């Protein structure tokens with residue numbers, strides 16, 4: 001009886017079953033046209049409007065996070081821990097930097113970053129919060145960070161290899177959100 005091919009070893013595959021490592025010349029040619037699409041080329045092009053929508057929802061999330069952390073920074077001053085109030089400001093600044101990077105990528109893809117205040121909270125994955133007590137603030141921020149982590153994880157999976165630049169950007173932001181969540185969890189335990 002013939003031995004099964006070892007499918008995990010590509011060199012043992014018959015030549016016909018191997019996908020050649022060759023570039024898609026038609027896509028390269030297409031990249032020479034549609035200049036109005038900026039950085040969106042044939043690889044990401046079919047997904048462009050969905051990518052822009054996902055990025056705009058993430059932009060809304062970051063902007064709501066900036067507002068929530070700012071509110072907490074200013075209202076936590078005078079409460080028990082000035083260090084935590086300062087940390088809220090550090091997070092607000094980092095979320096604002098995330099928003100800027102997302103907006104820049106949206107423009108690179110030929111889209112328009114949506115900063116409309118009227119729809120921010122509906123489009124955001126995370127919530128605004130007006131807690132007045134320190135532990136409640138930390139808790140609300142931890143919930144928001146966990147929601148952001150889950151949303152970015154899902155978006156990264158959706159983007160996959162459709163647009164590696166966007167995926168890397170989202171992975172960078174995700175790592176920051178994981179750092180934020182870890183810090184908040186430590187504050188909550190104190």
Ligand SMILES: [Fe+2]
Pocket residue numbers: 062065094095098173177
């Ligand atoms: Fe963020």
Ligand SMILES: [Fe+2]
Pocket residue numbers: 065091095145148176177180
């Ligand atoms: Fe964060």
